[in-house]
Amino acid sequence: MNALFSIAADQRREIVSARRKTGRAALIAIALAFLGLFVVLPLLLVFLQAFAHGWEAYVEALTEPDAVSAIQLTLITAVISVPLNMVFGLVASWAITKFEFRGKSFLITLIDLPFSVSPVISGLVFVLMFGLQGWLGPWLRDNDLQIIFAVPGIVLATVFVTFPFVARELIPIMQEQGTLEEEAAFTLNASGLQTFWYVTLPNVKWALLYGVLLCNARAMGEFGAVSVVSGHVRGLTNTMPLHVEILYNEYNFVAAFAVASLLAMLAIITLALKTLLEWKLSRDRAPDSAPAGD
Amino acid sequence: MRIDVKNLTRVFGDFYALRDVDLSVKSGELVALLGPSGSGKTTLLRIIAGLDWADSGDIQFNGVSTSGRPVGDRQVGFVFQHYALFRHMTVYENVAFGLRVRPRQQRLPEPVIRERVNRLLQLVQIDWLADRMPAQLSGGQRQRVALARALAIEPSVLLLDEPFGALDAKVRKELRRWLRRLHEQLGMTSVFVTHDQEEALELADRVVVMNKGRIEQIDTPAQLYDTPATPFVSGFLGDNNALDCHVAAGSVLLPGIDTTALERVEVPNGPARLYARPHDIAVVPDAEGEATIRFVSTVGAFVRLEAELPDGRIVELTRTREEQNEDPLAIGVRVGLRLYRAQVFAA
Numbered sequence: 001m002n003a004l005f006s007i008a009a010d011q012r013r014e015i016v017s018a019r020r021k022t023g024r025a026a027l028i029a030i031a032l033a034f035l036g037l038f039v040v041l042p043l044l045l046v047f048l049q050a051f052a053h054g055w056e057a058y059v060e061a062l063t064e065p066d067a068v069s070a071i072q073l074t075l076i077t078a079v080i081s082v083p084l085n086m087v088f089g090l091v092a093s094w095a096i097t098k099f100e101f102r103g104k105s106f107l108i109t110l111i112d113l114p115f116s117v118s119p120v121i122s123g124l125v126f127v128l129m130f131g132l133q134g135w136l137g138p139w140l141r142d143n144d145l146q147i148i149f150a151v152p153g154i155v156l157a158t159v160f161v162t163f164p165f166v167a168r169e170l171i172p173i174m175q176e177q178g179t180l181e182e183e184a185a186f187t188l189n190a191s192g193l194q195t196f197w198y199v200t201l202p203n204v205k206w207a208l209l210y211g212v213l214l215c216n217a218r219a220m221g222e223f224g225a226v227s228v229v230s231g232h233v234r235g236l237t238n239t240m241p242l243h244v245e246i247l248y249n250e251y252n253f254v255a256a257f258a259v260a261s262l263l264a265m266l267a268i269i270t271l272a273l274k275t276l277l278e279w280k281l282s283r284d285r286a287p288d289s290a291p292a293g294d
Numbered sequence: 295m296r297i298d299v300k301n302l303t304r305v306f307g308d309f310y311a312l313r314d315v316d317l318s319v320k321s322g323e324l325v326a327l328l329g330p331s332g333s334g335k336t337t338l339l340r341i342i343a344g345l346d347w348a349d350s351g352d353i354q355f356n357g358v359s360t361s362g363r364p365v366g367d368r369q370v371g372f373v374f375q376h377y378a379l380f381r382h383m384t385v386y387e388n389v390a391f392g393l394r395v396r397p398r399q400q401r402l403p404e405p406v407i408r409e410r411v412n413r414l415l416q417l418v419q420i421d422w423l424a425d426r427m428p429a430q431l432s433g434g435q436r437q438r439v440a441l442a443r444a445l446a447i448e449p450s451v452l453l454l455d456e457p458f459g460a461l462d463a464k465v466r467k468e469l470r471r472w473l474r475r476l477h478e479q480l481g482m483t484s485v486f487v488t489h490d491q492e493e494a495l496e497l498a499d500r501v502v503v504m505n506k507g508r509i510e511q512i513d514t515p516a517q518l519y520d521t522p523a524t525p526f527v528s529g530f531l532g533d534n535n536a537l538d539c540h541v542a543a544g545s546v547l548l549p550g551i552d553t554t555a556l557e558r559v560e561v562p563n564g565p566a567r568l569y570a571r572p573h574d575i576a577v578v579p580d581a582e583g584e585a586t587i588r589f590v591s592t593v594g595a596f597v598r599l600e601a602e603l604p605d606g607r608i609v610e611l612t613r614t615r616e617e618q619n620e621d622p623l624a625i626g627v628r629v630g631l632r633l634y635r636a637q638v639f640a641a
Contacts (some may be wrong), residue, residue, distance in 0.1 A: 180378035181344055187372040188392035188447055198395070210423045 030161065046264050049257035056184050061255035062262070069235045070243035070259065073151065076218045077226075077239060078165025081159040089166025090208065094200065096167075097174035098182060111167050114160055123157050130156075149231030157225040162215045169211030170204055173281075179205055205226045206280040213277065221263060295355050295369075295450040295483050302351035304337055304507075304577045306390070311337040319485060324477050327487045329531070335487045336375075336455055338504070342485065343372045343453050355451070371482075373442030375456040377436045379428040381406040385439050386424040389414055392447040414442040416490055417476075434465045434494065441473075445480075454486035458493060470624035491531055495519065503527050515610035517605070525639045528569035535575070535609050539568045541638065550584040551575070551605035551633040565641040572612040574635040577601065579621060583630035585609070587623050601629060 051058055061067060092111060096104060114122060128134050130147040140147060149155045181203065185195040201208075223241040230237040232246060240259055247256035299317040303310070312334045319325050327335035340346040342353055346361065353360045360368055380388050389411045393402055400408070415421040418438040428436060437457065444452065458466040458471065474497055477484055488494050494501045495515040503510045503518065503526075505564040511523040522528040531537060540547040545557035546568060559566075575597065588608065589600035599611040607630065613623070623629065 180374055181380055184372070184374060184378040184443075185391070185395070186382070187343060187345065187370060188395065188443070190391070190395040194395045198391070199380055247596065 043264055044270075046257055046260050047252055052257075053254050055252050058258045058261075061258035063064070064255070066235045066238065067243060069239050070238045071262070073154070073238065074240040076151070076222050077155050077158050078216055080155050081162055082157055082212060082216050082218045085166050086208070086212050088163055089168075089170055089211060089215075090201075092099050092167045093174050094196070096171055098179050098200075108171070111164050114162070114164050119161055119222065119224030120228055122160050124227045126153055126157055126160070126225075126229050149233065151235060151237065153229035154167035154226050154237060156218050158179035158222055158228045161225045162218045163223050165215035165218060166208065168212035169207045169214070173204055173207045174200075177193055206277055208250040210274065210277040210281060212269055213273055217266065220266055296357070297451065297483060297485070298354040298357070299338070300352045300354065301341070302338070302341065302348045302353065304334075304341065304346070305349050310507045312348070315436055315507075315509055317502060317509065317512065318484055321483055322481050324474075324484045324497065324499045325486075326498035326501045327485065328491060328494040328501050329489065331489060332506075333339075333504040335489075335502075336502045339453050339455055339487050342451075343370050344368050345372070365458070369449045371447060371449030371452045373437075373440045373444050373452070373454040375459055377428075377440040377460075379429050379436055379439055379443070379522070383427075384424065385415070385420065385426050385428070385431070386411055387437055388428070389442045390448050391443065410446065411442075412429040413591055414445055417445070418442045424430060433461045437461065437469060441476075452480075452481065452482050452484040454484070456488060457486055458490070459488070466493075474499065481550065503530065505530075522569065525567060526637075528637050533572055533610060534569045535572065537568045537570065537607065537609070538641065539566055539638070540564070541640075542567045546633075546636070546638060548611055548633070549605060550607075550631065551609070552630065553636075555632060555634050556636060557630075559638040559639045561638050565637050567641050568636050568638045570575060570609075570633055570636040572598070572610045574633065575609065575611050576632040576634060577611050577613065577623065578630050578632070579623060579627060580630035581628055583628040584632050585629050586623055587627045587629060590625060592618065599623060601631060 127148055130136055180194050181199050185199045244256050244260045297319040302312050302315040304312040316580045329335045338582050341348050393407045418441055420438045457589050501518055505526050511527045541561045543561055546553045586603040588602045591598045596612045601609050
């Protein structure tokens with residue numbers, strides 16, 4: 001009797017585990033199919049299109065003066081805006097997590113603003129401020145300064161759109177780490193700068209790099225806000241994403257996809273680095289509480 | 295270094311963390327700040343260290359006011375409750391930190407730093423852990439690193455916040471003994487915060503009992519135990535029977551207990567509250583006695599008993615094992631109680 005029961009139970013267990021297995025397989029298949037359709041395939045197509053006329057056409061599309069200027073402008077924009085936002089992000093999260101002051105939650109909300117506003121609106125705000133008809137327009141014209149439809153405008157728009165990335169990464173981890181180590185450093189007679197440099201910064205370095213990486217990816221890939229302020233002057237105010245759009249609208253698919261492939265590669269590299277950093281980060285966050293006792 | 299705390303008040307919003315606190319710690323003394331949580335003991339320690347500030351009052355080191363002097367200037371070694379070790383540095387670098395951040399002119403050459411750090415690690419008996427990261431250490435080991443790190447700057451005052459709070463009971467006892475020896479060896483003025491009375495009574499030269507931001511009593515452990523100055527200290531320290539009684543012309547009236555052996559008390563006539571230690575009440579088998587034994591436990595060095603008074607109140611008692619062996623008291627036996635010593639406060 002018992003044996004019979006146990007056989008039945010075994011069978012039931014097998015059926016259940018088989019069902020579980022098929023269920024799991026189905027879920028994985030759906031996820032993979034989705035990823036394949038919406039991520040891998042388009043990415044593959046970008047490279048296929050880019051190389052549709054062979055390696056030479058690809059290289060030519062990338063070395064043609066307008067493309068080179070677009071690549072340069074994108075790099076310049078990133079080189080200016082990423083360090084700026086790194087410093088801003090560090091300062092903001094340091095202030096928010098290590099000090100108590102009034103208006104703190106308002107500051108946190110402000111930092112999130114670029115995430116909640118459409119990039120096109122962000123761009124328009126800069127046009128309204130610095131454009132010829134804008135708020136500061138007459139003064140800028142009198143002093144012979146051009147911001148909109150020029151490099152400064154592009155940098156400004158990019159800085160605005162990308163400034164939450166570093167702070168958003170740092171605030172949670174700094175909050176979690178608290179201020180105890182800083183206090184310990186103070187009692188050991190370290191100056192504020194030493195404390196920041198030797199205690200706070202090393203504790204958040206992977207989170208910081210992670211934020212910088214995301215910030216950089218967005219700075220190089222930003223389209224909306226930059227599109228509004230750039231004016232699309234070829235060879236002058238075109239960044240890579242804008243250049244891709246222009247080429248595409250001119251039916252120059254090979255060139256468009258060649259430039260796009262550079263951005264795609266940036267994305268892939270970013271992704272790889274991101275994975276690496278996430279691994280390092282998880283070690284930073286690892287709880288500091290081993291079992292008590294000797 | 296001598297520490298004088300004068301009239302210290304600290305307010306958080308409308309909560310008085312400290313209220314008119316006065317305290318003197320003699321040079322070389324080991325003092326415990328003891329109290330329930332929220333009593334202000336950690337706030338007081340942090341203000342002495344310079345990690346927090348007072349709303350009024352002053353702290354003097356050797357008679358010199360510390361107000362306006364930065365934390366690091368005070369030559370204070372601080373050991374944090376959860377150690378606050380620098381998580382990305384090795385044990386060695388943690389201890390060396392205080393020496394490395396000195397201004398360039400005062401910085402010691404590297405060999406001297408190495409020598410001193412190694413000596414400190416030996417002192418706290420963890421030299422074999424120099425290359426480990428804090429996350430790889432046990433609680434007791436972290437505690438030792440924290441201590442070595444605080445000692446590296448050669449402080450004249452050592453402040454410890456719940457030094458054994460996060461350790462398990464066995465390690466705690468061991469570290470306590472070791473810290474006591476270390477204190478005797480170094481002779482540094484030390485103040486530590488604890489909510490564990492056993493720890494305070496065993497370790498400290500003097501104990502400061504705090505409650506609700508005020509100091510209730512400052513005394514040696516023996517004095518605190520024998521002559522608690524306030525009802526709070528009586529109830530907080532050690533086992534005590536708290537009983538409502540009546541005072542008439544200096545003598546205590548407590549139905550069911552013989553109080554004739556008590557000294558005259560300086561309490562006005564009327565209702566009062568009496569605190570009596572279990573071992574200050576003698577218990578004698580007496581068929582005519584007014585109390586009845588309700589509970590007996592023979593676990594431990596002493597036998598613990600509970601007796602019920604005629605009005606239903608329970609009194610805790612102790613006897614030695616010999617007394618219990620010679621003349622066993624069982625549950626239900628009627629006994630007479632005689633009080634030898636008690637603290638009485640006007641109600």
